[in-house]
Amino acid sequence: MWQRSYPRKYGLEVTEQEGACVKAARCRFCKYYGRQVSLSNRKRGPRKTDQFYTVPFRADLIVKHLEGQHTDKWAEYVALSPSEQDTFFNLVQPRANTMYHYMDMEGDKINLVVSIKIVDVIIGEMLFRPEDELDAANDDNLAGISDRNRNIEKLRRSALQLFKLNENKDGYTVSIKRVMRFKLAIQHVSCGLSFRQVATTIEQTKNTCKIAKFGGLNDTIIGQYVRILVGHALQVISNILASDDVWAFAISFDGSQHHGTTFFDVRIRVSVNGVLHNLHLITMPHFNRHIAANQEAMLVKLLGALFAGWTCKLIGVTTDGEKTNMGHINGVQVRMVRCAEFKVVQIWCTLHQLDLVVHVAVDEVDDGTWLKTAYTLSTYLRKQSNLITEMGETCPKKTNRWLALGSVLKFYITHVLRIVVFLNERREQVGNAAPPFLTPSWWLLTYAFALVIAIIIETVVKLQAHDLVICQQR
Numbered sequence: 001m002w003q004r005s006y007p008r009k010y011g012l013e014v015t016e017q018e019g020a021c022v023k024a025a026r027c028r029f030c031k032y033y034g035r036q037v038s039l040s041n042r043k044r045g046p047r048k049t050d051q052f053y054t055v056p057f058r059a060d061l062i063v064k065h066l067e068g069q070h071t072d073k074w075a076e077y078v079a080l081s082p083s084e085q086d087t088f089f090n091l092v093q094p095r096a097n098t099m100y101h102y103m104d105m106e107g108d109k110i111n112l113v114v115s116i117k118i119v120d121v122i123i124g125e126m127l128f129r130p131e132d133e134l135d136a137a138n139d140d141n142l143a144g145i146s147d148r149n150r151n152i153e154k155l156r157r158s159a160l161q162l163f164k165l166n167e168n169k170d171g172y173t174v175s176i177k178r179v180m181r182f183k184l185a186i187q188h189v190s191c192g193l194s195f196r197q198v199a200t201t202i203e204q205t206k207n208t209c210k211i212a213k214f215g216g217l218n219d220t221i222i223g224q225y226v227r228i229l230v231g232h233a234l235q236v237i238s239n240i241l242a243s244d245d246v247w248a249f250a251i252s253f254d255g256s257q258h259h260g261t262t263f264f265d266v267r268i269r270v271s272v273n274g275v276l277h278n279l280h281l282i283t284m285p286h287f288n289r290h291i292a293a294n295q296e297a298m299l300v301k302l303l304g305a306l307f308a309g310w311t312c313k314l315i316g317v318t319t320d321g322e323k324t325n326m327g328h329i330n331g332v333q334v335r336m337v338r339c340a341e342f343k344v345v346q347i348w349c350t351l352h353q354l355d356l357v358v359h360v361a362v363d364e365v366d367d368g369t370w371l372k373t374a375y376t377l378s379t380y381l382r383k384q385s386n387l388i389t390e391m392g393e394t395c396p397k398k399t400n401r402w403l404a405l406g407s408v409l410k411f412y413i414t415h416v417l418r419i420v421v422f423l424n425e426r427r428e429q430v431g432n433a434a435p436p437f438l439t440p441s442w443w444l445l446t447y448a449f450a451l452v453i454a455i456i457i458e459t460v461v462k463l464q465a466h467d468l469v470i471c472q473q474r
Contacts, residue, residue: 033073114163118238162175189222199221249315250268
């Protein structure tokens with residue numbers, strides 16, 4: 001029968017319970033690490049599903065499974081203290097949330113099948129240029145387009161080189177023959193290395209370890225590998241949405257800039273087998289003007305390529321407080337709601353809404369003069385090298401983040417006497433640019449708002465806790 005010590009003793013997770021009576025439990029080693037099975041002398045493929053136990057919960061069978069299917073991890077687990085066993089699975093991502101769960105990583109070859117729309121529309125079109133800017137549909141006919149678009153088209157063809165159309169033309173098949181090289185490349189990219197750095201690192205590994213199978217990589221092949229993984233990830237999500245067991249899903253989107261390029265970030269929330277998953281769908285480059293119509297067209301095109309029946313299952317749309325997204329008449333969120341066939345729950349980010357309200361309130365203080373002076377003073381003090389050397393500290397830079405404003409105000413209050421003396425000295429010197437003029441009322445507002453900003457920062461930190469922010473929840 002079930003014992004209270006089983007979750008810690010055998011690494012089990014209760015999945016079904018009636019009152020104090022446990023009906024079913026799952027092996028957490030299966031959930032987080034998968035089965036460790038040798039392929040030698042096997043006539044059948046290994047099981048990939050999680051191990052579940054029901055009444056009477058025989059301890060001998062549980063131990064047999066752990067020793068046979070999780071040999072290394074189980075040996076590591078039993079050697080830990082009870083307190084260490086309690087935290088053994090805390091920082092591990094469930095294997096079902098990783099792409100390796102859906103791949104045959106133990107074989108000598110990986111075969112993946114991706115739908116035509118995902119490859120042609122999302123990977124081959126939306127990640128490069130808008131559809132009306134490329135006019136090179138024929139095989140080698142690149143005449144009549146600019147040199148820049150010609151280079152983009154060549155890059156697109158190179159990126160899709162490993163995707164081969166099936167014989168029945170219902171999808172693309174990708175075959176990875178050098179599995180270990182593929183795994184190393186993906187793992188290096190996941191660490192934040194650029195494609196060129198990954199190629200160089202693996203080449204150095206090949207030369208040092210004398211492993212010829214690692215050779216022949218360059219940044220172009222690394223890019224192909226990453227697009228293959230992206231395509232397969234999108235295909236997995238597409239299969240989930242198309243499943244009859246999934247009756248609804250919700251999306252959330254946001255925009256940001258990186259090195260002058262705007263990106264549109266899309267997440268999807270869906271329940272599978274009774275578990276709510278929050279998945280990062282894709283981050284799309286946005287080439288057009290940032291108006292609601294263009295963003296709606298991009299989202300509709302993306303979801304249409306992913307799953308044709310998305311309008312029947314969409315039940316929730318979430319966005320931040322940006323005006324283009326949240327307009328109550330023609331905002332992106334309202335437009336997406338109109339596309340759905342059923343009623344949709346609309347959610348706006350609490351933090352962004354709070355940020356907008358506080359921004360409006362702060363901008364109205366002293367008709368905006370207080371905040372403008374705080375910014376001007378920060379810029380002025382950061383240019384005074386002699387004062388920085390004397391104080392041994394540089395005034396923080398004022399940005400749009402409340403944490404930065406709090407640091408600036410704290411600096412002003414800490415060094416108020418030295419700042420006042422320095423500004424008076426500079427004002428008396430002939431030929432110098434006039435420093436900002438700080439009135440007693442400005443200092444009074446600064447002391448007051450330093451306390452208010454501290455409360456705002458504390459509130460923001462609490463609202464960004466792991467148990468509140470959906471994108472960080474498991």
